[in-house]
Amino acid sequence: MPRAFITGITGQDGQHLAEFLHGKGYEVFGMVKGQNNPKFDQVRDEFPFVEPVPGDLADLPSLVKALEHAQPDEVYNLGAISFVALSFNQAELTANITGLGVLRMLEAIRMVGGAQNNKIRFYQASSSEMFGKVRETPQTERTPFHPRSPYGCAKVFGHDIVVNYRESYDLFACSGILFNHEGPRRGMEFVTRKVTNAVARIKLGLQDELVLGNLDFKRDWGYAGDYVKAMWLMLQQDAPDDYVVATGETHTGHELVEVAFAEAGISDWERYVRQDQKFFRPAEVDLLIGDPTKARTKLGWKPEVDFPTLVKMMVAHDMALESAKLPR
Numbered sequence: 001m002p003r004a005f006i007t008g009i010t011g012q013d014g015q016h017l018a019e020f021l022h023g024k025g026y027e028v029f030g031m032v033k034g035q036n037n038p039k040f041d042q043v044r045d046e047f048p049f050v051e052p053v054p055g056d057l058a059d060l061p062s063l064v065k066a067l068e069h070a071q072p073d074e075v076y077n078l079g080a081i082s083f084v085a086l087s088f089n090q091a092e093l094t095a096n097i098t099g100l101g102v103l104r105m106l107e108a109i110r111m112v113g114g115a116q117n118n119k120i121r122f123y124q125a126s127s128s129e130m131f132g133k134v135r136e137t138p139q140t141e142r143t144p145f146h147p148r149s150p151y152g153c154a155k156v157f158g159h160d161i162v163v164n165y166r167e168s169y170d171l172f173a174c175s176g177i178l179f180n181h182e183g184p185r186r187g188m189e190f191v192t193r194k195v196t197n198a199v200a201r202i203k204l205g206l207q208d209e210l211v212l213g214n215l216d217f218k219r220d221w222g223y224a225g226d227y228v229k230a231m232w233l234m235l236q237q238d239a240p241d242d243y244v245v246a247t248g249e250t251h252t253g254h255e256l257v258e259v260a261f262a263e264a265g266i267s268d269w270e271r272y273v274r275q276d277q278k279f280f281r282p283a284e285v286d287l288l289i290g291d292p293t294k295a296r297t298k299l300g301w302k303p304e305v306d307f308p309t310l311v312k313m314m315v316a317h318d319m320a321l322e323s324a325k326l327p328r
Protein backbone atom coordinates (compact mmCIF):
# COMPACT_ATOMS: atom_id res chain seq x y z
CA MET A 1 0.00 0.00 0.00
CA PRO A 2 1.56 3.35 -0.96
CA ARG A 3 1.80 5.89 1.86
CA ALA A 4 1.06 9.61 1.58
CA PHE A 5 1.76 12.35 4.11
CA ILE A 6 -0.27 15.57 3.77
CA THR A 7 0.25 18.91 5.49
CA GLY A 8 -2.80 21.17 5.48
CA ILE A 9 -5.10 18.20 6.00
CA THR A 10 -7.82 20.34 7.59
CA GLY A 11 -8.02 22.65 4.57
CA GLN A 12 -10.07 22.34 1.41
CA ASP A 13 -7.36 20.69 -0.69
CA GLY A 14 -6.17 18.42 2.11
CA GLN A 15 -9.66 16.97 2.39
CA HIS A 16 -10.09 16.46 -1.36
CA LEU A 17 -6.63 14.95 -1.70
CA ALA A 18 -7.06 12.60 1.29
CA GLU A 19 -10.31 11.34 -0.21
CA PHE A 20 -8.75 10.92 -3.65
CA LEU A 21 -5.65 9.07 -2.39
CA HIS A 22 -7.73 6.84 -0.14
CA GLY A 23 -9.77 5.91 -3.22
CA LYS A 24 -6.51 4.94 -4.92
CA GLY A 25 -5.60 2.61 -2.08
CA TYR A 26 -3.13 4.85 -0.24
CA GLU A 27 -2.57 4.87 3.47
CA VAL A 28 -3.05 8.55 4.32
CA PHE A 29 -1.32 10.47 7.11
CA GLY A 30 -2.38 14.02 7.90
CA MET A 31 -0.23 16.44 9.84
CA VAL A 32 -2.12 18.17 12.61
CA LYS A 33 -0.71 21.18 14.38
CA GLY A 34 -1.42 22.52 17.81
CA GLN A 35 -2.85 21.01 20.90
CA ASN A 36 -6.41 19.72 20.69
CA ASN A 37 -6.88 21.34 17.26
CA PRO A 38 -10.67 21.68 16.91
CA LYS A 39 -10.53 21.65 13.12
CA PHE A 40 -9.16 18.15 13.19
CA ASP A 41 -12.23 16.69 14.91
CA GLN A 42 -14.17 17.65 11.80
CA VAL A 43 -11.70 15.82 9.57
CA ARG A 44 -11.65 12.78 11.86
CA ASP A 45 -15.44 12.48 11.59
CA GLU A 46 -15.54 12.84 7.84
CA PHE A 47 -12.31 11.03 6.93
CA PRO A 48 -11.76 8.32 9.55
CA PHE A 49 -9.14 6.69 7.32
CA VAL A 50 -6.69 9.58 7.80
CA GLU A 51 -4.13 8.90 10.52
CA PRO A 52 -3.32 12.14 12.35
CA VAL A 53 0.36 12.85 12.98
CA PRO A 54 1.41 15.77 15.17
CA GLY A 55 3.71 18.35 13.61
CA ASP A 56 4.13 22.00 12.75
CA LEU A 57 5.65 23.68 9.69
CA ALA A 58 7.39 26.11 12.08
CA ASP A 59 9.22 23.27 13.85
CA LEU A 60 11.77 21.22 11.87
CA PRO A 61 12.30 18.48 14.50
CA SER A 62 8.55 17.87 14.55
CA LEU A 63 8.57 17.40 10.76
CA VAL A 64 11.42 14.90 10.99
CA LYS A 65 9.54 12.92 13.65
CA ALA A 66 6.33 13.04 11.61
CA LEU A 67 8.08 11.67 8.51
CA GLU A 68 9.89 9.00 10.53
CA HIS A 69 6.54 7.87 11.82
CA ALA A 70 4.60 8.00 8.52
CA GLN A 71 7.42 6.63 6.31
CA PRO A 72 5.70 8.14 3.28
CA ASP A 73 6.32 7.47 -0.39
CA GLU A 74 4.78 10.85 -1.20
CA VAL A 75 4.63 14.14 0.73
CA TYR A 76 2.10 16.81 -0.23
CA ASN A 77 2.84 20.19 1.32
CA LEU A 78 -0.50 21.98 1.27
CA GLY A 79 -0.16 23.61 4.69
CA ALA A 80 0.18 27.40 4.67
CA ILE A 81 -1.21 30.66 5.87
CA SER A 82 -3.28 30.76 2.70
CA PHE A 83 -5.50 33.82 2.96
CA VAL A 84 -4.00 36.77 1.08
CA ALA A 85 -5.81 39.43 3.16
CA LEU A 86 -4.52 37.93 6.41
CA SER A 87 -0.98 37.84 5.03
CA PHE A 88 -0.90 41.65 4.95
CA ASN A 89 -1.62 41.75 8.69
CA GLN A 90 0.57 38.80 9.66
CA ALA A 91 3.36 39.08 7.13
CA GLU A 92 6.10 37.59 9.27
CA LEU A 93 3.99 34.59 10.24
CA THR A 94 3.11 34.09 6.57
CA ALA A 95 6.79 34.22 5.55
CA ASN A 96 7.62 31.70 8.26
CA ILE A 97 4.90 29.14 7.55
CA THR A 98 4.10 29.61 3.85
CA GLY A 99 7.72 30.29 2.85
CA LEU A 100 10.20 28.82 5.32
CA GLY A 101 7.83 25.93 6.04
CA VAL A 102 8.67 24.58 2.56
CA LEU A 103 12.39 24.73 3.30
CA ARG A 104 11.89 22.89 6.59
CA MET A 105 9.86 20.18 4.89
CA LEU A 106 12.53 19.71 2.21
CA GLU A 107 15.21 19.48 4.90
CA ALA A 108 13.13 16.95 6.82
CA ILE A 109 12.80 14.86 3.66
CA ARG A 110 16.56 14.94 3.14
CA MET A 111 17.15 13.93 6.75
CA VAL A 112 14.70 11.06 6.66
CA GLY A 113 16.21 9.57 3.55
CA GLY A 114 14.86 11.29 0.48
CA ALA A 115 18.17 12.58 -0.82
CA GLN A 116 20.17 9.39 -1.11
CA ASN A 117 17.71 7.19 -2.91
CA ASN A 118 15.18 9.67 -4.21
CA LYS A 119 12.63 7.69 -2.27
CA ILE A 120 10.26 10.36 -1.03
CA ARG A 121 8.44 12.27 -3.75
CA PHE A 122 7.47 15.82 -2.81
CA TYR A 123 4.64 18.05 -4.00
CA GLN A 124 4.64 21.76 -3.22
CA ALA A 125 1.46 23.81 -3.46
CA SER A 126 2.70 26.80 -5.45
CA SER A 127 0.18 29.47 -6.35
CA SER A 128 -0.92 31.75 -9.18
CA GLU A 129 -0.61 34.57 -6.61
CA MET A 130 3.12 34.43 -7.47
CA PHE A 131 2.27 36.04 -10.84
CA GLY A 132 0.57 38.95 -9.08
CA LYS A 133 0.96 41.99 -11.32
CA VAL A 134 1.14 39.76 -14.34
CA ARG A 135 3.99 40.14 -16.82
CA GLU A 136 2.19 38.24 -19.59
CA THR A 137 -1.21 36.78 -20.36
CA PRO A 138 -2.00 33.93 -20.13
CA GLN A 139 0.46 32.85 -17.44
CA THR A 140 2.61 29.77 -18.02
CA GLU A 141 5.37 27.93 -16.15
CA ARG A 142 7.83 30.42 -17.69
CA THR A 143 6.04 33.66 -16.79
CA PRO A 144 8.17 35.77 -14.40
CA PHE A 145 6.80 36.29 -10.91
CA HIS A 146 5.69 39.65 -9.49
CA PRO A 147 3.86 38.88 -6.23
CA ARG A 148 1.51 41.48 -4.77
CA SER A 149 1.15 40.29 -1.17
CA PRO A 150 3.25 38.81 1.63
CA TYR A 151 1.47 35.55 0.78
CA GLY A 152 2.58 35.76 -2.85
CA CYS A 153 6.16 36.59 -1.79
CA ALA A 154 6.27 33.62 0.58
CA LYS A 155 4.96 31.32 -2.17
CA VAL A 156 7.68 32.57 -4.54
CA PHE A 157 10.31 31.62 -1.95
CA GLY A 158 8.68 28.20 -1.55
CA HIS A 159 8.62 27.70 -5.30
CA ASP A 160 12.23 28.76 -5.80
CA ILE A 161 13.55 26.63 -2.96
CA VAL A 162 11.82 23.56 -4.42
CA VAL A 163 13.57 24.16 -7.75
CA ASN A 164 16.87 24.75 -5.95
CA TYR A 165 16.63 21.58 -3.83
CA ARG A 166 15.63 19.56 -6.87
CA GLU A 167 18.68 20.81 -8.77
CA SER A 168 21.07 20.65 -5.81
CA TYR A 169 20.15 17.35 -4.17
CA ASP A 170 18.40 15.41 -6.89
CA LEU A 171 15.14 15.35 -4.96
CA PHE A 172 11.94 14.27 -6.70
CA ALA A 173 10.29 17.61 -5.90
CA CYS A 174 7.47 19.16 -7.97
CA SER A 175 5.52 22.39 -7.76
CA GLY A 176 1.98 22.76 -8.96
CA ILE A 177 1.26 26.39 -9.79
CA LEU A 178 -2.43 26.14 -9.00
CA PHE A 179 -4.78 28.91 -10.01
CA ASN A 180 -7.73 29.64 -7.68
CA HIS A 181 -9.65 26.47 -6.98
CA GLU A 182 -12.88 26.46 -5.08
CA GLY A 183 -15.78 24.27 -4.03
CA PRO A 184 -18.19 23.64 -1.16
CA ARG A 185 -15.24 22.99 1.17
CA ARG A 186 -13.68 26.40 0.55
CA GLY A 187 -13.28 28.53 3.69
CA MET A 188 -15.86 31.29 4.16
CA GLU A 189 -13.12 33.94 4.08
CA PHE A 190 -12.50 33.43 0.34
CA VAL A 191 -14.63 35.45 -2.04
CA THR A 192 -16.38 32.58 -3.88
CA ARG A 193 -17.63 30.91 -0.71
CA LYS A 194 -18.42 34.21 0.97
CA VAL A 195 -20.64 35.03 -2.00
CA THR A 196 -22.35 31.64 -2.39
CA ASN A 197 -23.03 31.40 1.34
CA ALA A 198 -24.42 34.94 1.51
CA VAL A 199 -26.60 34.27 -1.54
CA ALA A 200 -28.07 31.20 0.17
CA ARG A 201 -28.68 33.12 3.40
CA ILE A 202 -30.26 36.06 1.55
CA LYS A 203 -32.52 33.68 -0.37
CA LEU A 204 -33.61 32.07 2.91
CA GLY A 205 -34.16 35.43 4.62
CA LEU A 206 -31.30 34.91 7.08
CA GLN A 207 -29.23 37.86 5.85
CA ASP A 208 -30.10 41.01 3.92
CA GLU A 209 -26.79 42.31 2.67
CA LEU A 210 -23.49 41.12 1.16
CA VAL A 211 -20.53 43.42 1.80
CA LEU A 212 -17.54 43.00 -0.51
CA GLY A 213 -14.38 44.81 -1.61
CA ASN A 214 -13.04 45.24 -5.14
CA LEU A 215 -15.11 43.42 -7.78
CA ASP A 216 -13.18 44.44 -10.91
CA PHE A 217 -10.58 41.71 -10.49
CA LYS A 218 -10.48 38.65 -12.78
CA ARG A 219 -9.72 35.10 -11.68
CA ASP A 220 -9.24 31.73 -13.34
CA TRP A 221 -11.46 29.67 -11.03
CA GLY A 222 -11.54 25.87 -11.13
CA TYR A 223 -12.87 23.08 -8.92
CA ALA A 224 -10.59 21.86 -6.10
CA GLY A 225 -11.71 18.25 -6.63
CA ASP A 226 -10.25 18.37 -10.15
CA TYR A 227 -7.02 20.07 -9.07
CA VAL A 228 -5.90 17.48 -6.49
CA LYS A 229 -5.75 14.90 -9.29
CA ALA A 230 -3.11 17.04 -11.00
CA MET A 231 -1.05 17.03 -7.78
CA TRP A 232 -1.02 13.25 -7.71
CA LEU A 233 -0.29 12.95 -11.44
CA MET A 234 2.82 15.14 -11.03
CA LEU A 235 4.26 12.65 -8.56
CA GLN A 236 3.60 9.67 -10.88
CA GLN A 237 5.83 10.98 -13.70
CA ASP A 238 9.33 9.72 -14.51
CA ALA A 239 10.93 13.08 -13.67
CA PRO A 240 9.99 15.94 -11.34
CA ASP A 241 8.79 19.20 -12.90
CA ASP A 242 6.55 22.25 -12.38
CA TYR A 243 3.10 22.63 -13.90
CA VAL A 244 0.46 25.35 -14.19
CA VAL A 245 -2.95 23.97 -13.21
CA ALA A 246 -5.78 26.19 -14.43
CA THR A 247 -8.91 26.22 -16.58
CA GLY A 248 -7.66 28.76 -19.14
CA GLU A 249 -10.79 30.90 -18.60
CA THR A 250 -11.16 34.04 -16.52
CA HIS A 251 -14.18 35.71 -14.88
CA THR A 252 -14.70 38.99 -13.03
CA GLY A 253 -15.85 39.46 -9.45
CA HIS A 254 -19.04 41.00 -10.84
CA GLU A 255 -19.74 37.86 -12.87
CA LEU A 256 -19.26 35.69 -9.81
CA VAL A 257 -21.83 37.71 -7.87
CA GLU A 258 -24.29 37.81 -10.75
CA VAL A 259 -24.08 34.09 -11.55
CA ALA A 260 -24.39 33.12 -7.87
CA PHE A 261 -27.50 35.27 -7.30
CA ALA A 262 -29.02 34.04 -10.57
CA GLU A 263 -28.51 30.48 -9.40
CA ALA A 264 -30.73 31.25 -6.40
CA GLY A 265 -33.33 32.88 -8.67
CA ILE A 266 -32.45 36.47 -7.65
CA SER A 267 -31.99 38.86 -10.59
CA ASP A 268 -31.96 42.24 -8.79
CA TRP A 269 -28.74 41.41 -6.96
CA GLU A 270 -27.52 45.05 -6.87
CA ARG A 271 -29.92 45.83 -4.03
CA TYR A 272 -28.20 43.31 -1.76
CA VAL A 273 -24.55 44.05 -2.52
CA ARG A 274 -22.52 46.85 -0.95
CA GLN A 275 -18.81 47.56 -1.32
CA ASP A 276 -16.70 48.60 1.63
CA GLN A 277 -13.10 49.84 1.73
CA LYS A 278 -12.29 47.45 4.56
CA PHE A 279 -12.32 44.54 2.08
CA PHE A 280 -9.99 46.25 -0.39
CA ARG A 281 -6.33 45.18 -0.23
CA PRO A 282 -3.21 47.37 -0.10
CA ALA A 283 -2.13 45.85 -3.44
CA GLU A 284 -4.39 43.85 -5.73
CA VAL A 285 -3.95 41.05 -8.25
CA ASP A 286 -6.11 42.32 -11.11
CA LEU A 287 -6.03 39.52 -13.63
CA LEU A 288 -5.16 35.84 -13.54
CA ILE A 289 -5.59 33.41 -16.40
CA GLY A 290 -3.49 30.29 -16.65
CA ASP A 291 -2.36 28.28 -19.64
CA PRO A 292 -2.68 24.61 -18.64
CA THR A 293 -1.22 23.22 -21.90
CA LYS A 294 1.73 21.53 -20.20
CA ALA A 295 -0.48 19.80 -17.60
CA ARG A 296 -2.81 18.68 -20.36
CA THR A 297 -0.16 17.35 -22.70
CA LYS A 298 2.31 15.88 -20.19
CA LEU A 299 0.02 14.77 -17.36
CA GLY A 300 -3.11 14.13 -19.41
CA TRP A 301 -4.96 16.37 -16.94
CA LYS A 302 -7.95 18.54 -17.72
CA PRO A 303 -10.55 20.25 -15.56
CA GLU A 304 -14.01 18.64 -15.53
CA VAL A 305 -16.03 21.35 -13.77
CA ASP A 306 -16.55 24.72 -15.52
CA PHE A 307 -17.28 28.07 -13.85
CA PRO A 308 -21.13 28.02 -13.98
CA THR A 309 -21.19 24.42 -12.74
CA LEU A 310 -18.81 25.31 -9.91
CA VAL A 311 -20.94 28.23 -8.76
CA LYS A 312 -24.09 26.11 -9.07
CA MET A 313 -22.52 23.38 -6.94
CA MET A 314 -21.47 25.86 -4.24
CA VAL A 315 -24.83 27.67 -4.10
CA ALA A 316 -26.69 24.33 -3.90
CA HIS A 317 -24.41 23.19 -1.09
CA ASP A 318 -24.88 26.41 0.85
CA MET A 319 -28.66 26.35 0.35
CA ALA A 320 -28.75 22.88 1.92
CA LEU A 321 -26.33 23.87 4.69
CA GLU A 322 -28.23 27.02 5.65
CA SER A 323 -31.70 25.44 5.27
CA ALA A 324 -30.71 22.78 7.77
CA LYS A 325 -30.15 25.55 10.35
CA LEU A 326 -33.69 26.90 10.00
CA PRO A 327 -36.15 26.10 12.81
CA ARG A 328 -38.51 23.30 11.80
Ligand code: GDP
Pocket (backbone or CB within 6 Å): 084, 085, 129, 180, 189, 190, 191, 192, 194, 211, 212, 213, 214, 215, 217, 219, 253, 279, 280, 281, 284, 285
Ligand atom coordinates in the same frame (compact mmCIF):
# COMPACT_ATOMS: atom_id res chain seq x y z
P1 GDP B 1 -7.09 35.19 -3.73
O1 GDP B 1 -7.12 35.27 -5.22
O2 GDP B 1 -6.23 34.09 -3.21
O3 GDP B 1 -6.81 36.48 -3.08
O4 GDP B 1 -8.59 34.70 -3.34
P2 GDP B 1 -9.80 35.46 -2.60
O5 GDP B 1 -11.01 34.61 -2.85
O6 GDP B 1 -9.47 35.76 -1.18
O7 GDP B 1 -9.93 36.86 -3.37
C1 GDP B 1 -10.19 36.92 -4.74
C2 GDP B 1 -10.44 38.34 -5.13
O8 GDP B 1 -11.66 38.78 -4.54
C3 GDP B 1 -9.39 39.36 -4.68
O9 GDP B 1 -9.11 40.18 -5.78
C4 GDP B 1 -10.09 40.18 -3.59
O10 GDP B 1 -9.66 41.53 -3.51
C5 GDP B 1 -11.52 40.12 -4.11
N1 GDP B 1 -12.53 40.41 -3.07
C6 GDP B 1 -13.48 41.38 -3.12
N2 GDP B 1 -14.23 41.37 -2.02
C7 GDP B 1 -13.75 40.37 -1.25
C8 GDP B 1 -14.13 39.87 0.04
O11 GDP B 1 -15.05 40.35 0.69
N3 GDP B 1 -13.41 38.81 0.51
C9 GDP B 1 -12.39 38.24 -0.21
N4 GDP B 1 -11.73 37.21 0.29
N5 GDP B 1 -11.99 38.73 -1.41
C10 GDP B 1 -12.68 39.76 -1.92
